[in-house]
Amino acid sequence: MTNAPSLSATERTRHRRLRENGRTDRAELDAVLRAGFLCHLGVVLDGVPMVVPTVYGATADTLYFHGSVASRSLVASPEAEVCVTVTHVDGLVLARSVFEHGVNYRSAMVYGVPRAVIDPDEKLEGLRVLTEHVTPGQWDYARQPSRKELAATTLLALSLDEASVKIAEGFPEDGDGPDGELPVWAGVLPLRTVRGALLPDPALRPGIPLPAHLAALAEE
Amino acid sequence: MTNAPSLSATERTRHRRLRENGRTDRAELDAVLRAGFLCHLGVVLDGVPMVVPTVYGATADTLYFHGSVASRSLVASPEAEVCVTVTHVDGLVLARSVFEHGVNYRSAMVYGVPRAVIDPDEKLEGLRVLTEHVTPGQWDYARQPSRKELAATTLLALSLDEASVKIAEGFPEDGDGPDGELPVWAGVLPLRTVRGALLPDPALRPGIPLPAHLAALAEE
Numbered sequence: 001m002t003n004a005p006s007l008s009a010t011e012r013t014r015h016r017r018l019r020e021n022g023r024t025d026r027a028e029l030d031a032v033l034r035a036g037f038l039c040h041l042g043v044v045l046d047g048v049p050m051v052v053p054t055v056y057g058a059t060a061d062t063l064y065f066h067g068s069v070a071s072r073s074l075v076a077s078p079e080a081e082v083c084v085t086v087t088h089v090d091g092l093v094l095a096r097s098v099f100e101h102g103v104n105y106r107s108a109m110v111y112g113v114p115r116a117v118i119d120p121d122e123k124l125e126g127l128r129v130l131t132e133h134v135t136p137g138q139w140d141y142a143r144q145p146s147r148k149e150l151a152a153t154t155l156l157a158l159s160l161d162e163a164s165v166k167i168a169e170g171f172p173e174d175g176d177g178p179d180g181e182l183p184v185w186a187g188v189l190p191l192r193t194v195r196g197a198l199l200p201d202p203a204l205r206p207g208i209p210l211p212a213h214l215a216a217l218a219e220e
Numbered sequence: 221m222t223n224a225p226s227l228s229a230t231e232r233t234r235h236r237r238l239r240e241n242g243r244t245d246r247a248e249l250d251a252v253l254r255a256g257f258l259c260h261l262g263v264v265l266d267g268v269p270m271v272v273p274t275v276y277g278a279t280a281d282t283l284y285f286h287g288s289v290a291s292r293s294l295v296a297s298p299e300a301e302v303c304v305t306v307t308h309v310d311g312l313v314l315a316r317s318v319f320e321h322g323v324n325y326r327s328a329m330v331y332g333v334p335r336a337v338i339d340p341d342e343k344l345e346g347l348r349v350l351t352e353h354v355t356p357g358q359w360d361y362a363r364q365p366s367r368k369e370l371a372a373t374t375l376l377a378l379s380l381d382e383a384s385v386k387i388a389e390g391f392p393e394d395g396d397g398p399d400g401e402l403p404v405w406a407g408v409l410p411l412r413t414v415r416g417a418l419l420p421d422p423a424l425r426p427g428i429p430l431p432a433h434l435a436a437l438a439e440e
Contacts, residue, residue, distance in 0.1 A: 042269035049262035175423025196410030203395025
């Protein structure tokens with residue numbers, strides 16, 4: 001464990017479940033956020049929840065994300081809170097009993113009132129963070145946003161101050177009880193996301209070499 | 221395209237974006253739901269959105285899911301709507317311009333007021349659907365829920381009547397415009413979820429064979 005600051009524990013980020021393991025180390029939040037690039041953004045529109053997948057990038061204290069829906073909800077209600085959830089599924093927990101079946105996962109939830117990023121310099125920096133988070137090396141390689149594109153981009157910033165992390169890992173828990181006597185196989189089916197071979201755009205002009213940062217991504 | 225009924229198009233399920241491709245075929249909803257087992261469930265608790273990952277299973281017309289949070293929100297407000305979103309990430313779209321970067325994905329959103337499943341027979345059937353959806357073959361193989369476990373399980377049912385599907389696929393779109401002249405490599409980095417080798421529970425008693433339905437899962 002590092003000496004990183006703890007995550008806050010407000011009423012809604014306090015962990016209520018047992019098997020799922022709540023974490024309070026800030027480094028664990030960073031690790032979950034670093035391990036992905038797609039979040040599920042929850043907003044309330046006209047009193048109804050709406051959950052949309054969107055891309056994010058994170059600094060040490062801020063989550064940047066796209067979101068026209070969040071942007072609409074911000075216009076409707078500038079103080080409206082959102083919940084951003086990032087989940088990585090690591091495996092299926094196959095127990096002796098159906099009841100003890102579960103999923104190994106790492107998940108982060110961030111609550112707060114997002115801020116629409118308006119200032120062009122901050123927007124450019126936020127988009128750099130987001131782009132580099134998803135595909136390191138692309139910001140300096142691809143053409144950066146024009147002023148017009150920047151104006152057409154919705155970028156939101158959310159503080160990481162109120163966040164919680166839950167991690168479920170390991171094997172089923174019914175091996176030591178009476179179910180352990182059952183002739184039922186038990187264990188874990190690991191799941192992970194892998195990258196395939198890069199597919200060149202059919203419209204790619206001949207003679208453009210694959211840059212090293214992309215070749216490295218595909219080889220991982 | 222099949223002759224399956226179309227998805228509804230209410231105000232909130234009408235598709236607003238361009239590159240993302242809205243689908244209206246019921247078979248496309250079924251395909252997205254069949255391709256996964258983890259959803260992000262959005263509820264409103266005390267006026268604030270909360271997005272939690274949870275496991276689901278689906279029949280032709282109903283989504284069954286666990287959810288103590290949804291259950292709490294149901295108790296607080298029995299008519300409260302939820303939004304359940306299922307997303308599969310298929311790849312990173314690497315364009316010539318940062319602005320045209322994107323993600324290939326398939327996503328389904330289901331809206332409605334969930335119903336807590338109380339009747340023991342329906343609960344058992346719902347849990348069977350959920351279990352078989354996640355890991356086919358486990359319902360008849362593992363020990364089925366006892367009456368006490370059944371009572372301790374929260375199961376919710378949500379109609380699939382109001383749903384939308386969005387699919388983003390293919391290559392970047394800036395190859396034909398002026399950016400196509402840039403010396404920037406463009407294409408797609410495919411991403412997919414794969415299953416690893418089954419890990420036996422260290423507490424597994426010797427002599428219990430791996431059943432065929434699990435061996436088949438791990439080999440896929």
